[in-house]
Amino acid sequence: MTTETFAAPETRAFEADVSKLLHMMVHSVYSDRDVFLRELISNAADACEKLRYEAISRPELLGDDAQPRITVTLDKEAGTLTVTDNGIGMSAIDMAETLGTIARSGTKAFMDRLAADKNGEGQQLIGQFGVGFYSAFMVAGKVEVVSRRAGEDEAASWASDGSGTYTIAPVDPAAAPLRGTRVTLTLLDEAKSYAELYTVERIVKAQSGHVPVPIFVEETGSEEEARQLADGAALWARSKSDISEDEYADFYRSVAGQFDKPAMTLHYRAEGRHEYSVLTFIPESKPFDLFDPDRNGRIKLYVRRVFITDEAEILPRYLRFVRGLVDSADLPLNMSREMIQESPVLSAIQKGVSNRILSELDKLSESDADRYAAIWDNFGAVLKEGLYEDYERRAQLLGLARFKTTASNGEWRSLKDYVAGLKENQTAIFYATGDDLDRIATSPQLEGFKARGIEVLLLPDQVDNFWTTMGVDYEGKPFKSVTQGSSDLSLIPLAEESADTSNAAEDVSGFIAFAKEVLADHVSDVRISDRLTTSAVCIVAPDNAMDLQLEKMLAAAGRAPEREKPVLEVNARHGLIARLDQSTASEDERRDIAFLLFDEARIAEGEAPADPRAFAQRLERLIAKTLG
Numbered sequence: 130m131t132t133e134t135f136a137a138p139e140t141r142a143f144e145a146d147v148s149k150l151l152h153m154m155v156h157s158v159y160s161d162r163d164v165f166l167r168e169l170i171s172n173a174a175d176a177c178e179k180l181r182y183e184a185i186s187r188p189e190l191l192g193d194d195a196q197p198r199i200t201v202t203l204d205k206e207a208g209t210l211t212v213t214d215n216g217i218g219m220s221a222i223d224m225a226e227t228l229g230t231i232a233r234s235g236t237k238a239f240m241d242r243l244a245a246d247k248n249g250e251g252q253q254l255i256g257q258f259g260v261g262f263y264s265a266f267m268v269a270g271k272v273e274v275v276s277r278r279a280g281e282d283e284a285a286s287w288a289s290d291g292s293g294t295y296t297i298a299p300v301d302p303a304a305a306p307l308r309g310t311r312v313t314l315t316l317l318d319e320a321k322s323y324a325e326l327y328t329v330e331r332i333v334k335a336q337s338g339h340v341p342v343p344i345f346v347e348e349t350g351s352e353e354e355a356r357q358l359a360d361g362a363a364l365w366a367r368s369k370s371d372i373s374e375d376e377y378a379d380f381y382r383s384v385a386g387q388f389d390k391p392a393m394t395l396h397y398r399a400e401g402r403h404e405y406s407v408l409t410f411i412p413e414s415k416p417f418d419l420f421d422p423d424r425n426g427r428i429k430l431y432v433r434r435v436f437i438t439d440e441a442e443i444l445p446r447y448l449r450f451v452r453g454l455v456d457s458a459d460l461p462l463n464m465s466r467e468m469i470q471e472s473p474v475l476s477a478i479q480k481g482v483s484n485r486i487l488s489e490l491d492k493l494s495e496s497d498a499d500r501y502a503a504i505w506d507n508f509g510a511v512l513k514e515g516l517y518e519d520y521e522r523r524a525q526l527l528g529l530a531r532f533k534t535t536a537s538n539g540e541w542r543s544l545k546d547y548v549a550g551l552k553e554n555q556t557a558i559f560y561a562t563g564d565d566l567d568r569i570a571t572s573p574q575l576e577g578f579k580a581r582g583i584e585v586l587l588l589p590d591q592v593d594n595f596w597t598t599m600g601v602d603y604e605g606k607p608f609k610s611v612t613q614g615s616s617d618l619s620l621i622p623l624a625e626e627s628a629d630t631s632n633a634a635e636d637v638s639g640f641i642a643f644a645k646e647v648l649a650d651h652v653s654d655v656r657i658s659d660r661l662t663t664s665a666v667c668i669v670a671p672d673n674a675m676d677l678q679l680e681k682m683l684a685a686a687g688r689a690p691e692r693e694k695p696v697l698e699v700n701a702r703h704g705l706i707a708r709l710d711q712s713t714a715s716e717d718e719r720r721d722i723a724f725l726l727f728d729e730a731r732i733a734e735g736e737a738p739a740d741p742r743a744f745a746q747r748l749e750r751l752i753a754k755t756l757g
């Protein structure tokens with residue numbers, strides 16, 4: 130970096146990531162390039178809101194121009210579209226820091242998705258990653274930004290044709306806005322329609338009608354006065370009955386930066402000890418960075434219509450997919466953001482809004498199961514994080530939870546449904562975890578449960594490995610993994626008695642004793658299983674040990690100490706095992722068979738054989754013997 134004063138024009142190269150992004154923007158063909166205008170207007174509105182906030186402690190910043198305002202100016206002859214705001218503005222250094230870099234993490238992921246974009250979801254992604262400003266290059270060959278920061282005399286410009294470099298220069302203050310920013314796009318030939326009044330009117334009304342700053346449009350050279358397209362009134366302050374579904378949807382899009390519709394809208398005013406308005410939305414589709422560790426909630430906090438921050442963490446992390454805002458009537462405006470975070474008023478708001486969202490979800494699950502199921506499809510895995518993070522609301526969250534089960538035919542089932550179908554003598558809620566629903570559904574450990582008609586929850590999300598181990602119960606019934614400990618199924622009769630099991634244990638006791646001896650280094654026990662009906666063997670975790678899936682996950686993350694030796698369970702009714710005891714196989718052959726059965730159980734569990742080379746040799750010996 131040569132200087133930081135920008136006393137003379139200075140040309141710099143974009144950061145590599147910006148260049149890549151710009152290249153993609155310019156060369157991708159978007160069906161809907163209109164989004165650029167929404168992005169520029171949203172930046173202008175943010176700048177006005179930032180000023181409003183700073184002016185609380187420094188009212189002189191407003192001068193005699195206190196009304197925030199965004200103006201879109203069209204010049205058909207020059208082929209330009211200009212967005213001007215009287216917000217906070219940028220200094221030359223601000224410009225160098227923000228317009229030439231990409232600040233947000235996750236941008237790389239964004240670009241990979243954009244590069245691979247086959248379904249036109251690119252438009253939905255823009256705006257989720259702070260790439261908003263650069264979308265101007267989808268319609269402009271040149272972008273010029275002239276700005277003056279509130280309270281400063283100097284003004285500066287930033288200009289680029291989007292092809293690798295940008296130039297920052299001082300500008301004559303007389304040629305700059307008195308305060309705020311003017312962004313001028315020189316439209317590409319094929320984008321000249323964006324200088325047409327009716328096009329811009331249509332787009333602004335559709336996309337930005339509920340931005341909290343008034344928006345005007347004017348034509349250069351026209352006699353007519355600037356026309357107001359949006360009044361900047363706070364939608365959330367209006368009465369619910371006056372707001373149409375479309376208005377809510379437009380507002381949602383502008384507050385959430387998404388292109389879908391809300392799947393659930395919650396708008397209410399809390400009165401009593403604390404007064405605040407809430408307008409929140411649950412999106413219809415799942416943002417792709419939902420599981421990004423940096424991703425936080427994005428509920429905006431206003432105090433009497435003044436935007437304060439979107440980092441107040443109003444909702445717990447497991448509600449981070451909810452978008453919208455809270456406007457408090459009680460918080461003092463002149464409190465710093467840090468102090469707001471500590472304020473008991475904010476804690477009351479946090480509690481109130483979180484409880485209300487969960488109770489609304491509960492109501493929706495009763496009144497419209499399909500719509501609720503769609504929300505659970507998208508966000509269930511996130512909501513389940515609350516089962517271990519939020520002890521106080523655990524019971525409520527368990528009520529909201531939905532599961533695929535061995536009895537649900539791919540549909541969602543609630544725990545209430547599950548408990549209603551408990552078998553006689555069934556004392557636990559059984560579950561199986563894993564990373565793939567289909568594989569869990571076919572795991573051998575489920576066979577005995579299926580044969581007894583016992584429903585098992587199939588849990589494919591990572592988070593399931595955690596909440597299930599926290600001593601959670603539902604209506605007094607503990608959760609129990611089908612791959613852990615003894616299964617205690619013998620008290621529950623088989624749905625269809627398929628084999629005589631009266632003296633099965635005796636039939637295989639010889640093999641069990643033998644396998645215990647030869648597999649002593651690998652297993653903690655070998656025993657007869659009541660989990661299995663068709664498979665010969667399976668492995669399970671010993672009683673009181675960590676569940677197999679959780680252990681596997683922690684081991685993969687390098688966080689587990691030594692893994693516990695599993696228990697090998699054998700199916701006494703499986704013809705093969707019974708025959709083993711009577712066979713004339715040699716000691717060495719029986720040894721091979723014991724190891725092969727153990728490895729078979731591991732493979733069914735999605736693991737590699739204990740010793741892959743030895744496994745291959747044993748298998749070859751067996752094949753050679755069979756072939757003679």
Ligand SMILES: Nc1ncnc2c1ncn2[C@@H]1O[C@H](COP(=O)(O)OP(=O)(O)OP(=O)(O)O)[C@@H](O)[C@H]1O
Pocket residue numbers: 168171172173176214216217218219227228256257258259260261262263310386
């Ligand atoms: N009209 C403006 N007035 C003041 N600052 C602006 C203006 N337009 C852009 N900026 C600055 O440039 C930054 C980058 O803008 P950009 O649209 O790329 O991302 P963003 O607004 O931070 O993120 P997002 O698009 O997700 O809201 C903004 O954060 C802001 O600091």
